[in-house]
Amino acid sequence: MRQNRKPSAVTDRSGLAGATRLVVKVGSSSLTTVGGGISEAALLGLVEQLAAVRNAGTELILVSSGAIAAGLAPLGLPRRPRDLATQQAAASVGQGLLMARYTQAFGAHGVTVGQVLLTADDLIRRQQYANAFRALNRLLALGVVPVVNENDTVATHEIRFGDNDRLAALVAHLVKADALVLFSDVDSVYDGPPAQGARRIPHVGSADDLRGASIGRTGTAGVGTGGMATKVEAATMAAESGIPALVTSTDNAARALAGEDVGTWFASRGNRRPARLLWLAHLADTRGRLILDDGAVTAVASGSRSLLPAGITSVDGDFEAGDPVELTDTAGLVVARGLVNYSSQELPEMLGRSTRELARNLGPHYEREVVHVDDIVLV
Template identity: 75%
Template sequence: MTSKAVTVPAEAVVPDHRPAADAPSPDRSVLSSARRIVVKVGSSSLTSIKGGISEEALTELADALAHKRNAGTEIILVSSGAIAAGLAPLGLAKRPRDLATQQAAASVGQGLLMARYTHAFGAHGVTVSQVLLTAEDFMRRSQHTNALRALDRLLNLGVVPVVNENDTVATHEIRFGDNDRLAALVAHLVRADALVLLSDVDSLYDGPPAHGARRISHVSGPQDLEGVAIGRTGKAGTGTGGMVTKVEAATIAAGSGIPALVTSTGNAAAALAGKDVGTWFSVNGSRKPVRLLWLAHLASVEGTLVLDDGAVMAVRDRHTSLLPAGISAVHGQFEAGDAVEMVSFEGTVIARGLVNYGAAELPQMLGRSTRELGRELGRGYDRVVVHVDDLVLV
């Protein structure tokens, strides 16, 4: 879906109070001195008019990132483009819709993409590495700990890790859906100082730029985007999300303690220097464990637990674990370890969490104490239904 013309209420538009040319804004100045930055680039920014990866666009991006890396800032590049790079060698005119062909294109294209990055960064004496991740790597503590250890070591060695979703093995059920949200999670995983999301659009606007829309230079919170229509996949047709997923990823990051910038790939050098380009999302929340961030924004919800009023207060207000005594009804088909939503009688979503029991086990447990259940059903049934460490309010 492309952007549509909108009429935005005056209060929903952030005024564009731009400083003098080339002067960094107070927030953006963090980019000029950051210790560690995650940069994400989309397929549309790397794709040529004739199809395939644009050598010019990729080289220009590598020049900007290598310059920043050689100046002392650690850079992690989250790069789309593997599927796009694999289209021409497979004789495909556009991005395939079926998963098997997407996986085939990614398998062919990933090596080609990395070869080009290796050459472009190598011209500046910078080594790159390939890191392929799946959503499962953020679900389990041991896996995301291993991913963090590997990325930290690469950065310590002066390497620029090039991260992508492992499209060749990822499934529809367990995947990020786009690399923007992957970049937001990677930024939290490595404790980055900022997230930069690059696309083929220079900034977020309050309507179509061709119709005289104004640039939104700064977003302090979700209220600043009320009434703003945001487009999806662009004209190139090689990406998967467009501006809407950039805004979602920036909002996730900013709401969890990491500032984010959304701008065009052509503005990469200016952005990394802290200049007034793009749309800046300032921090409006505290940092969270990466697993809970995944649970809040990416987990596939398999069922619903309806809570009574007492359980709603315990979970939402006192931040406690969910006990079987506070559950009134169970909906959906799920297994132990799946993500479920916890809702009130009225249907308001209170929280998400990883459940300790399957849907078939829970009905016999509702409204009963863990002590009673352990005594009657045996050990293992005296546990909470959702532990507070596996629960996030939404």
């Protein structure tokens, strides 16, 4: 498998049946009981469908939630804990149980699985990104189905993805998937509560198709962290980077993977871009802001210019080099986000000065952009 692999053209949901590489995400609510244990029937039913797709020749990456939920019952916890330390403990217990079930269930169909645990750093830092890419591609080359989960046991509030829906979108981007399929306990995106006669939204070609829709936050099982809103966000995130996505229920798995008209299809509508820019646009918690003069705003908004210290009028917040920051105009309107090359302590004496002057007075280290064009995403 070469790093320059080009995805096959999946232009609508019917193309899923002929896709060569898919990323499939399944949520906690689709795998576990309300009490927190793994539902054997649900897991076996899903694996049967996925194994059939894999045995038919499609490369498959499964992004699976459920580790924390699976650890609740063994630890005697009645519900998902709120504090991070107990979540990490539940994930430590539950991840092994979940992988044991997957290993056994896929093995019954002659399919080998491998565990891959990721944190945000693995997909936004260049070296870790390359390592994750190589590992996943080698697993696929060996015929293995990678089972990916956020590394809840070590992730912190600052670096975690927050839910596996958005992790799945980043993984789909990483492996150059043909499409992303997001399974949950709701069969489609609706324009309101399904129980109140809402209308199914079958196709999303732009943000206008979701305008006015009321999308809830939680699933019915109450053991996950996502909900329909995060699935819509993840599907949009994938679509805007050139990867189409389908949102539907695990009950529709067979029909969805066969390309039938189920769920909500998010058509691709953008070019693929570096994963760190997807993270920066959709997931990053900014640590401060740089206020720009009119000339710098115009330069940044062009999408082809780096931000130099001469165009910055003031600095707000406490951040280090490499942190994500907002770039705003003088009225406070955010025009972009970027990864800053200097700390908030270094920047004040640099404002309004040219890089040549800074290099002459402060040293060659300061002859750099404050934010390089490759680390800027417009919002």
